[in-house]
Amino acid sequence: MNNKMKCLILCIVAFSVTRARAQVVAKNLDYYLKQAELTSPVLKDLHNQQRAAGIDSLIIRATGGAQVTASSAGMYAPVTRGYGYDEVLTNGQALEALLNVNYDLLNRKRINNQLEGVKIQSDSIQYAGQLSLFDLQRSVADQYILAYASQQQVGFNRDVVTLLEQEEVLLKKLTRSNIYKQAEYLTFLVTLQQQQLALQQAELQFKNDYATLNYLAGIADTAQVKLADPKLQTDNLVTTPHFFNKRFDIDSLKNSNQKNAVDLNYKPKLGIYANGGYNSSFILQPYKNFGTSVGFTFSVPIYDGHQKKMQYNKLSLAAKTIVNYRDFFSRQQQQQLNLIKQQLEQTDALFPKINEQIRFSKGLIEVDRKLMHTGDLKVADFVIAINNYLAAQNLLRQTQINRLKLINQFNYWNR
Incomplete structure (x- = not known):
């Protein structure tokens, strides 16, 4: 192979490595939260429901004005050989075509109460939408934390494998020089293979956790990514x-609105109407039967078996139920926050001890490496030092992830 061919191959390899690295995109938690909010069908549904509530308000306002309708009816009752309906009652035939106008004079308070009901419904939908968003954000953040932890595990396992592979090369040379026994080399090789398998398992776990994260956020993406530190914080607890x-x-507002509706149902009702058109039985001068009429309707409830009092009693019971639920939830929420705060304080107290253990374990590994290079250390002791370091690092990562999850839970409930 000539020099030109070697240079060409090296350029191709370098370009492939550079391109592969360029395809690794860095993404943070905010990206996934925004994507989840944009793609959530539940949030879109609730948004449309809120817009529909606005249309309901327009409909209610429209019903408060004059209502105009057109109506028409015709009738023919034949009499054959003296058999048929009594023409005194039916007139034999009739035709009407009218334009009617109706207006309720005392409906302003009812309209306002209905509008208030629609506003309360809109506020309820808005609350449901905000709650759904918070639930979605909590789920996405939890999954992001899991995926980030898996990514960190992959990086750590890769560093450990790299370290062991370097030591394996040296240990093989020392074994061939009879400084170490073949059994010790095999013991170290088993540890290396275990860590290589652990790396593969960590990579598979990260792929699964990352796929689940994309699923929750509604993202169809298979590109390689690097997840940034979640950086979740609390406001001093x-x-x-x-x-x-x-x-x-x-x-409570719904209950009050329903009580007002009950009151309004027992108020007097007064309406006026007017119509005009054609109404004739065709018996006498049907061409003159064009005309108009005006009138009014009035009603006032007098007695209905004390239904108003019964409805008041139901609403009173509903109000007590609301208070009971509110008090119970407030206590639970405060207990939940206090528990999370306690867990966070206990978790933070672990970090100095864990970091100290990691520092000692790492220092021991450095010392053991030097001794092993000169053949003054048993391979088993080096393996023990590696395992202790692995256990300490895993404990640190698990504690960090637990802390992030606790912060996520605290931020959710502290709203």
Whole structure:
């Protein structure tokens, strides 16, 4: 192979490596949260429901004005050989074609109460949408934390395998020089193979966790990515929850709105109407039967078996139920926040001890490496040092992930 061919092959390899590295895209938690919000069909559904509530308000306002209708009816009752309907009652035939105008004079309070009901419904839908968004964000953040942890595990396992592979080359030379026994070399080789298998398992776990993250966020992406540090923070663990209490406030407003509706149903009702058109039985001068009429309707409830009081009793029971649920939820929420705060404090207390253990384990590995290079250390002791370092690092990562999950939970409930 001449020099030109070698240079060409090296250029192709370098280009392939550079291209593969360029395809690795860095993405952070905010990216997945935004994508999940954009693609969620539940959030789109609730948004459309809120827009529909706005249309309901327009419909209610339209019903508060004058209502104009056109109506027509015709009738023919034949009498054959004296058999048929009594013409005194039916007139034999009739035709009407009318334009009717109706207006309720005392409906302003009812219209306002209905509009208030629609506003409460819109607030309820808005609350449901915000709650769905918070639930979605919590799920995506939890999965992001898992995927990030898997990615960190892959990186750590790869570093360990690289270290062991370097030591394996040296140990093989020392074994051939009879400085170490063949059994010790095989013991070290088994440890290397175990770590290589652990690396493969970690890579597979990361792929699964990352695929699940894309699934939750509604993303169809198979490109290689590098997940950034989630960087979840809390506001000094200050608890200021108020969002979840909104649903109980909305329920109370619904109850009050229904009570007003009951009151309005027992108010007098007054309406006026007018119509004009053609109404004739064709018996006498049908061409003159064009005309108009005006009138009014009035009604007032007097007695219905005390139904109003019964409905008041139902609404009173519903109000007590709302208060009971609100008080119970508030206690649970505060207990949940206090528990998470306690767990966070206990978790933070572990880091100095774990970091100290990692520092000692890493220092021991460095010392053992030097001794092994001179043949003054048993391979089994080096393997033990490696395992201790692995256990300490795994404990650190698991503690970090637990802390991030606790922060995610705290931020969710502290709204």
